Amino acid sequence: MISLSQLADMAAKIAPMHVLLDSEGRISRVGPTLQKLRADQDWIGRPFLEVFDLLRPRYIQNLDDLLRTSGAKLHLKFRDDPQTGLKGVLAPLPGELGAFVNLSFGISVLDAVRDYDLTSADFSATDLTIEMLYLVEAKSAAMEASRQLNLRLQGAKIAAEEQAYTDTLTGLKNRRAMDHILERMISTGRNFSVMQVDLDFFKAVNDSLGHAAGDTVLQKVASIMVECTRSIDTVARVGGDEFVLIIDNLVDRAKLGDIAKRLICQLEEPIPYGGQLCRISGSIGTALSATGGQKNAAQLLKEADMALYAAKRAGRACHFFYQPGMESVDLNEEVDDPSTAAPVAAESNGSQTSGDA
Amino acid sequence: MHGLINRAIQAFVCSTYGVSRWRDVTDSAGLGFSEFEAMLIYTDEQSQKLLVAMEQVLERPLPEMLEDMGTFLVSNPQVEALRRLLRFGGVNYVEFLHSLDDLPDRARLAVADLHLPGLELLETAPGQFKLLCQSGLPGYANVMMGVLRAMADDYGDLVILEHSGTQDGAEVISVMLVETEFAEGRTFDLGVKLP
Numbered sequence: 001m002i003s004l005s006q007l008a009d010m011a012a013k014i015a016p017m018h019v020l021l022d023s024e025g026r027i028s029r030v031g032p033t034l035q036k037l038r039a040d041q042d043w044i045g046r047p048f049l050e051v052f053d054l055l056r057p058r059y060i061q062n063l064d065d066l067l068r069t070s071g072a073k074l075h076l077k078f079r080d081d082p083q084t085g086l087k088g089v090l091a092p093l094p095g096e097l098g099a100f101v102n103l104s105f106g107i108s109v110l111d112a113v114r115d116y117d118l119t120s121a122d123f124s125a126t127d128l129t130i131e132m133l134y135l136v137e138a139k140s141a142a143m144e145a146s147r148q149l150n151l152r153l154q155g156a157k158i159a160a161e162e163q164a165y166t167d168t169l170t171g172l173k174n175r176r177a178m179d180h181i182l183e184r185m186i187s188t189g190r191n192f193s194v195m196q197v198d199l200d201f202f203k204a205v206n207d208s209l210g211h212a213a214g215d216t217v218l219q220k221v222a223s224i225m226v227e228c229t230r231s232i233d234t235v236a237r238v239g240g241d242e243f244v245l246i247i248d249n250l251v252d253r254a255k256l257g258d259i260a261k262r263l264i265c266q267l268e269e270p271i272p273y274g275g276q277l278c279r280i281s282g283s284i285g286t287a288l289s290a291t292g293g294q295k296n297a298a299q300l301l302k303e304a305d306m307a308l309y310a311a312k313r314a315g316r317a318c319h320f321f322y323q324p325g326m327e328s329v330d331l332n333e334e335v336d337d338p339s340t341a342a343p344v345a346a347e348s349n350g351s352q353t354s355g356d357a
Numbered sequence: 358m359h360g361l362i363n364r365a366i367q368a369f370v371c372s373t374y375g376v377s378r379w380r381d382v383t384d385s386a387g388l389g390f391s392e393f394e395a396m397l398i399y400t401d402e403q404s405q406k407l408l409v410a411m412e413q414v415l416e417r418p419l420p421e422m423l424e425d426m427g428t429f430l431v432s433n434p435q436v437e438a439l440r441r442l443l444r445f446g447g448v449n450y451v452e453f454l455h456s457l458d459d460l461p462d463r464a465r466l467a468v469a470d471l472h473l474p475g476l477e478l479l480e481t482a483p484g485q486f487k488l489l490c491q492s493g494l495p496g497y498a499n500v501m502m503g504v505l506r507a508m509a510d511d512y513g514d515l516v517i518l519e520h521s522g523t524q525d526g527a528e529v530i531s532v533m534l535v536e537t538e539f540a541e542g543r544t545f546d547l548g549v550k551l552p
Contacts (some may be wrong), residue, residue: 113548
């Protein structure tokens with residue numbers, strides 16, 4: 001038979017977090033790693049249940065209860081700070097000499113290693129703690145690399161989406177983006193206006209000075225439109241020389257008229273290109289979301305288009321609001337009879353603005 | 358080849374020679390991109406082209422550069438995580454050497470699709486070792502040489518390392534431990550705040 005002291009010496013190597021209890025339930029020996037967790041504490045002679053708070057099984061009140069747990073998993077924690085959680089297992093010593101309790105950190109090991117400054121030497125050679133710490137770090141590093149990849153893919157996705165919604169020549173939104181925004185604004189039920197802008201004399205610039213000149217003009221036009229609107233508004237290029245402006249939260253005709261007037265005025269500023277001056281203008285038709293209740297996107301765009309058509313009919317550089325009845329002109333467009341268009345233009349004079357003014 | 362390995366090469370070249378030289382290398386390799394993703398897989402052909410281009414563009418023998426890369430991987434603060442993972446292998450350099458047998462398994466434990474060729478440590482005499490680096494990854498033994506050298510510094514030990522030919526198709530590195538605790542090594546705490 002080995003003595004208790006010999007047993008404890010062996011256990012120190014194999015189970016460095018063991019505790020030997022005497023027949024009274026008092027601590028008689030403590031393994032070196034456990035000792036390190038409370039380096040200044042005098043362990044010997046203190047009741048086990050006074051040092052540790054036994055969380056599970058819950059019924060344990062005294063030493064007899066404790067001894068009966070033989071072989072079962074124990075959950076405990078230190079009663080004083082830091083209240084590190086521990087797992088344990090107890091085996092009674094033969095001859096009612098007390099008990100052998102072996103403890104380990106369980107899942108609290110990550111904090112414990114930090115809190116108590118533990119090293120490899122504090123763990124038994126067969127203990128998998130070091131491997132677990134290795135795995136936690138390795139997985140964290142791998143996870144971080146994956147996270148970085150996800151972030152970059154996310155960035156690339158946003159850039160690709162951005163590109164899909166951008167007119168590459170002018171940097172304005174494209175038709176697809178405009179459609180989305182229009183749908184969204186309609187579905188949120190807010191007030192806004194749609195301005196359809198068509199450049200006048202743009203074809204002449206393209207034909208006489210070439211496409212490069214045309215591109216320069218379009219870029220200049222884009223910046224003018226952005227300047228004439230607010231950041232909450234949408235400026236989209238929806239065709240060669242066709243633009244749509246969505247003016248958010250504004251259905252006041254006088255203010256919209258001012259915007260259109262300012263826009264036409266600035267479009268008429270000659271645009272220099274290769275020693276030449278390009279002269280263009282713009283015609284604008286506006287439809288309001290608020291008038292006549294709910295309108296869908298196609299309807300609004302059609303109204304803006306009809307107002308634009310009326311503006312074109314009235315001569316260049318005009319701005320018209322849509323008015324019911326413009327549809328009849330649209331029908332007559334096919335016969336291309338200017339005499340039927342003229343009265344409508346005259347009728348709408350009240351809402352007409354001209355860049356020449 | 359795993360993106361982690363390609364990414365390691367990228368980190369080494371960018372840090373040692375600069376980003377513009379790295380772009381020269383990837384241009385010369387004709388990859389069509391210059392950023393490797395650590396968690397994607399690339400073809401062996403791409404990695405091979407990369408190594409060839411490195412030698413041409415940077416005008417240094419590849420084995421030399423790969424050895425420097427091994428050192429870089431352990432000693433550069435950018436890749437501190439790797440050094441820590443290696444230090445988990447043992448409390449001293451000899452224990453670390455013995456842990457190298459497990460290195461490919463450890464790597465796979467962390468990243469399931471990262472396959473490193475086998476390593477086998479033979480102790481020929483007290484303080485004298487041979488590390489057998491199995492084939493499968495071109496330049497593996499060169500990189501390991503740099504890693505072994507830097508880890509010796511990390512533990513503060515003085516070692517002499519030498520390429521000593523091949524044995525059964527494996528490249529052999531001989532390691533002679535001259536003095537342990539020759540210098541003060543770098544500290545290693547098990548518990549470090551993870552980022």
